[in-house]
Amino acid sequence: MAERSFAAEVELLKLGEGETFTGEGILAVTKALLQSGVAYVGGYQGSPISHLMDVFADANDLLASLGVHFEASASEATAAAMLAASVNYPLRGAVAWKSVVGTNVASDALSNVASGGVTGGALVIVGEDYGEGSSIMQERTHAFAMKSQMWLIDPRPNLPSIVDAVEQGFRLSEASNTPVMLELRVRSCHMTGSFVAKDNLRPAMTVDEAAAAPVRDTSRIVLPPANFLHEVEKVEKRWPAGIAFVRENRLNEWFGPDEGEVGLIVQGGLFNSLNRAMELLGLSDAFGAARLPVYCLNVTYPLIPDEVAAFCRGKRAVLVLEEGQPEFIEHELNTLVRRADLQTRIVGKEVLPRAGDYTAHVMAQGLRTFLAEWQPALDLPDLSIAPLPAPVAAQIPQRPAGFCTGCPERPVFTSMKLLERELGPTHVSADIGCHLFSILPPFNIGNTTMGYGLGTAGASAFKPKDKRAIAVMGDGGFWHNGLTSGIGNAVFNKDDTVTVIVDNGYSAATGGQDILSSRADNRARTTRHPIERAVRGIGAGWVRTVDRTYDLKRMMAALREAMTSPERGPKIVVAQSECMLNRQRREKPRVRKAMSEGKRVVRERFGVDPDTCTGDHSCIRLSGCPSLSIKPNPDPLRRDPVAHVDNSCVGCGLCGEVSHAAVLCPSFYRASIVANPGRWEGRWKALRSRLIGALQKRDARLRAARAF
Numbered sequence: 001m002a003e004r005s006f007a008a009e010v011e012l013l014k015l016g017e018g019e020t021f022t023g024e025g026i027l028a029v030t031k032a033l034l035q036s037g038v039a040y041v042g043g044y045q046g047s048p049i050s051h052l053m054d055v056f057a058d059a060n061d062l063l064a065s066l067g068v069h070f071e072a073s074a075s076e077a078t079a080a081a082m083l084a085a086s087v088n089y090p091l092r093g094a095v096a097w098k099s100v101v102g103t104n105v106a107s108d109a110l111s112n113v114a115s116g117g118v119t120g121g122a123l124v125i126v127g128e129d130y131g132e133g134s135s136i137m138q139e140r141t142h143a144f145a146m147k148s149q150m151w152l153i154d155p156r157p158n159l160p161s162i163v164d165a166v167e168q169g170f171r172l173s174e175a176s177n178t179p180v181m182l183e184l185r186v187r188s189c190h191m192t193g194s195f196v197a198k199d200n201l202r203p204a205m206t207v208d209e210a211a212a213a214p215v216r217d218t219s220r221i222v223l224p225p226a227n228f229l230h231e232v233e234k235v236e237k238r239w240p241a242g243i244a245f246v247r248e249n250r251l252n253e254w255f256g257p258d259e260g261e262v263g264l265i266v267q268g269g270l271f272n273s274l275n276r277a278m279e280l281l282g283l284s285d286a287f288g289a290a291r292l293p294v295y296c297l298n299v300t301y302p303l304i305p306d307e308v309a310a311f312c313r314g315k316r317a318v319l320v321l322e323e324g325q326p327e328f329i330e331h332e333l334n335t336l337v338r339r340a341d342l343q344t345r346i347v348g349k350e351v352l353p354r355a356g357d358y359t360a361h362v363m364a365q366g367l368r369t370f371l372a373e374w375q376p377a378l379d380l381p382d383l384s385i386a387p388l389p390a391p392v393a394a395q396i397p398q399r400p401a402g403f404c405t406g407c408p409e410r411p412v413f414t415s416m417k418l419l420e421r422e423l424g425p426t427h428v429s430a431d432i433g434c435h436l437f438s439i440l441p442p443f444n445i446g447n448t449t450m451g452y453g454l455g456t457a458g459a460s461a462f463k464p465k466d467k468r469a470i471a472v473m474g475d476g477g478f479w480h481n482g483l484t485s486g487i488g489n490a491v492f493n494k495d496d497t498v499t500v501i502v503d504n505g506y507s508a509a510t511g512g513q514d515i516l517s518s519r520a521d522n523r524a525r526t527t528r529h530p531i532e533r534a535v536r537g538i539g540a541g542w543v544r545t546v547d548r549t550y551d552l553k554r555m556m557a558a559l560r561e562a563m564t565s566p567e568r569g570p571k572i573v574v575a576q577s578e579c580m581l582n583r584q585r586r587e588k589p590r591v592r593k594a595m596s597e598g599k600r601v602v603r604e605r606f607g608v609d610p611d612t613c614t615g616d617h618s619c620i621r622l623s624g625c626p627s628l629s630i631k632p633n634p635d636p637l638r639r640d641p642v643a644h645v646d647n648s649c650v651g652c653g654l655c656g657e658v659s660h661a662a663v664l665c666p667s668f669y670r671a672s673i674v675a676n677p678g679r680w681e682g683r684w685k686a687l688r689s690r691l692i693g694a695l696q697k698r699d700a701r702l703r704a705a706r707a708f
């Protein structure tokens with residue numbers, strides 16, 4: 001089950017003609033898909049489109065009642081391959097994933113579907129994770145659209161525009177037999193707004209009906225000679241058809257006055273930030289009443305030559321606001337202006353940063369520089385922001401990503417760190433997922449990461465003679481790609497690498513979705529397929545499953561054996577314990593309910609005895625748990641602050657295990673907090689408190705007598 005329930009949002013998907021939908025951008029997309037009569041939907045979760053996948057998973061019954069097939073795909077490649085259903089049949093379909101990483105994974109299928117073309121509308125919804133807050137490499141999906149020739153819609157962040165983009169996207173796809181990418185930036189996905197809904201449309205043809213009467217057309221399959229014809233078709237038919245559709249249906253928009261000495265061309269997805277930048281400069285208001293002509297590219301590929309020429313004609317200079325690099329749009333605009341034989345100067349990256357998020361402030365600075373040169377008569381306010389005073393800046397703590405309180409992955413890295421003391425440092429090939437946080441303090445473990453499920457493959461060229469490399473992979477990455485690309489490859493190549501597969505029961509980093517090996521019951525999917533069986537099935541011989549990662553002794557023993565066993569071939573340790581975030585999401589409401597019903601509930605908490613703690617903090621260095629902190633030493637004769645467990649502790653017990661395994665100190669204790677205790681339990685507690693209180697008072701008296 002995903003990190004939260006979308007039961008309320010599923011109700012929004014049922015809204016009919018004329019009713020108002022209010023909610024998150026990415027959820028408006030799901031409603032727009034149903035209004036467009038999609039026959040099938042698929043995808044792979046990842047920020048910022050995880051909620052799209054989650055809401056569909058929760059809407060299984062509604063989708064089934066509408067005749068829509070939904071699949072939580074094994075990877076983005078799987079999702080993209082689903083678009084095959086739109087090649088020969090008039091089936092509308094949509095798939096979604098995180099970009100640019102998901103598009104990388106999907107690119108084989110995308111190239112194929114883009115080559116043969118589609119009959120039914122095919123929409124690829126990409127959550128563009130670029131800029132501030134992103135967790136991935138900074139690249140643009142734009143390059144994929146260009147190289148495979150798929151159209152790229154980048155709608156203005158505004159719910160009606162986004163909904164319109166989905167509906168028009170299908171029509172554009174059908175009119176030009178081309179798959180269409182709908183790029184939704186982080187801000188668009190998570191913005192909130194409203195639009196007036198339409199009735200959901202049952203697909204004109206369902207996937208069942210299509211399958212009942214199979215169509216075969218070899219001219220749509222990528223095989224010589226059809227592949228050569230596809231390329232010609234792309235440039236001679238589909239491209240002109242795409243341009244004609246965008247122009248005739250006015251998918252792009254214009255703001256501000258019709259004429260002007262200068263103008264602005266902006267990617268649709270950046271429009272709100274540009275408008276805010278103009279507002280800061282006194283050139284617009286909050287509602288988009290721009291004082292300069294703005295041409296808003298809701299479709300960023302292909303560009304529409306006639307529209308570009310008409311906008312640039314008569315203007316001395318046009319500023320293009322295009323985020324990221326290379327500046328594909330700027331290059332193309334220069335070509336189009338040249339071809340139209342216009343003298344308009346296209347200005348872009350010379351006044352704007354070549355890399356990074358185009359926030360309103362960044363755009364305002366660039367716009368100011370542009371206008372100072374090309375329209376100096378405008379009197380613009382100075383926008384420089386004074387830096388924070390140094391003492392304030394120094395007080396702002398950094399917040400690097402880290403493992404959650406009680407995370408079961410932490411003991412895996414504690415074990416590796418302790419083992420490093422015995423066996424020396426090892427090359428560690430990391431993967432994508434929460435476990436990647438091991439590269440940061442306090443663990444500082446991990447040398448490279450090459451992609452999702454590629455931890456083991458990332459160690460494959462690395463074959464030190466006397467020391468094995470360690471690869472780390474999550475269960476998410478394992479099922480996404482790791483089983484074949486990593487473990488299968490290692491078996492085939494007799495690779496000695498040790499792989500630790502962190503099996504926490506979910507695709508945790510993407511929001512806790514179920515996967516094949518999840519232990520959860522899932523009504524719509526099959527789960528409980530053990531990773532150990534899968535790796536043995538592919539030929540791995542040395543496999544150990546540790547079913548409680550917090551058991552440092554067993555965790556370390558398994559790793560030690562894997563590192564030193566004389567057996568050849570891959571060594572695989574499956575490290576199992578449930579993702580603590582998901583566990584708490586399940587447990588907390590249950591505990592709260594039981595407590596309010598007056599039932600006896602025991603909660604575990606760990607603590608540090610300040611009198612015993614030596615203040616050396618190895619426990620913190622080997623655990624890194626956010627609940628483990630420091631506080632002033634109560635002993636006036638000692639200066640080092642003591643370790644302290646705050647109330648966010650979930651009682652996983654790792655800190656106690658660490659102090660034991662590392663032979664640190666006996667200062668950790670476990671407390672059981674009993675809510676609604678039984679009668680005898682209550683009396684027993686009162687008696688104990690009285691006795692302990694008396695001893696403590698005596699101790700305090702003795703101390704006070706010796707105090708100076």
Ligand SMILES: O=C(O)C(=O)Cc1c[nH]c2ccccc12
Pocket residue numbers: 044045046047098101102105135136432451452509510
């Ligand atoms: O959800 C995220 O932030 C991820 O980076 C996970 C992810 C989902 N699909 C991928 C494909 C390649 C690399 C990472 C991911």
